[in-house]
């Protein structure tokens with residue numbers, strides 16, 4: 422019995438040491454995709470990101486995503502939202518460019534006009550599930566694919582994808598960031614059966630493969646990421662505090678990192694998919710923000726406290 426305990430402890434610490442080494446290797450790849458700060462660059466070069474989301478009920482989520490993109494290092498951050506949400510989001514922040522277009526009849530055209538000027542779209546935070554709005558978002562996704570623009574799909578954007586997986590099937594520049602519920606919903610929609618909760622790695626791998634190698638990030642106690650070939654695990658230490666909005670910080674950050682990763686290309690990511698490396702970066706960053714904010718605020722930590730940590734968390738992880 423005693424021997425067995427020692428064996429298990431050793432096996433566990435070996436596993437832990439191995440995974441810490443893996444994490445460190447992958448963090449190094451994230452560092453490789455970060456563009457240097459330079460006085461010769463013009464505004465916009467480090468990223469122009471669009472967030473599609475925000476409706477009468479939810480204004481926090483698109484704000485969190487869009488401000489996170491800026492704090493990570495994008496130069497410009499746009500929000501395309503329903504008209505009722507726009508004044509609220511504008512009032513949170515003078516830093517965001519807010520377009521009250523999503524519930525207008527010409528929504529797809531209004532967003533399409535901006536697409537040539539955007540490097541990546543984050544679709545879903547605070548979008549809601551109104552059919553007319555979702556129908557416009559379907560058109561926006563199709564227009565983005567036609568222009569080869571990378572898309573991060575989160576929250577109610579994943580609700581739409583679960584209704585119509587064909588929308589992103591085979592689109593290699595899509596990253597899906599489901600939480601526990603959103604993952605089950607997607608899995609069930611694609612495989613017509615429940616997730617095997619004992620095999621999270623296999624489930625994420627299979628879902629990515631079935632969707633034609635879109636990148637899937639299953640958030641949870643450990644984040645499991647796959648592009649249908651590799652599976653990565655992000656166990657960066659966070660905290661036990663699970664306030665709403667942490668996922669929005671993740672998807673907004675990922676919008677910028679996806680753009681940077683695609684600019685850099687696979688030569689600098691050691692053969693791993695640039696999108697997978699970007700996703701690992703966003704997961705590590707979100708969890709590190711959570712960790713730092715919790716050190717200061719404990720149980721009262723909120724997503725705004727985490728956003729205040731983005732700069733120092735980023736330096737600690739990626740600029741040391």
Ligand SMILES: NC(=O)C1=CN([C@@H]2O[C@H](COP(=O)(O)OP(=O)(O)OC[C@H]3O[C@@H](n4cnc5c(N)ncnc54)[C@H](O)[C@@H]3O)[C@@H](O)[C@H]2O)[C@@H](O)CC1
Nearest residue numbers: 479480481482545546547548549576577601602665666669
């Ligand atoms: N301040 C805001 O405006 C916020 C708005 N949000 C928006 O709210 C809308 C709905 O998002 P939801 O995430 O609630 O999506 P869902 O409506 O799919 O609900 C997810 C449910 O799953 C539960 N859950 C989460 N993790 C679980 C786990 N490990 N095991 C069991 N249950 C679990 C949650 O409590 C929640 O009730 C989206 O538009 C989203 O962007 C959220 O982003 C939170 C912040």
Ligand SMILES: Nc1ncnc2c1ncn2[C@@H]1O[C@H](COP(=O)(O)OP(=O)(O)OP(=O)(O)O)[C@@H](O)[C@H]1O
Nearest residue numbers: 600640641642644659665666667668669671707708
């Ligand atoms: N049990 C956990 N322990 C540590 N970190 C976690 C845990 N669960 C989730 N996280 C982290 O919190 C972040 C958001 O994940 P979460 O599952 O809360 O997303 P979400 O439900 O989409 O959030 P939101 O409220 O913004 O919609 C991710 O970075 C994830 O790694």
Ligand SMILES: [Mg+2]
Nearest residue numbers: 576600668669
């Ligand atoms: Mg969410």
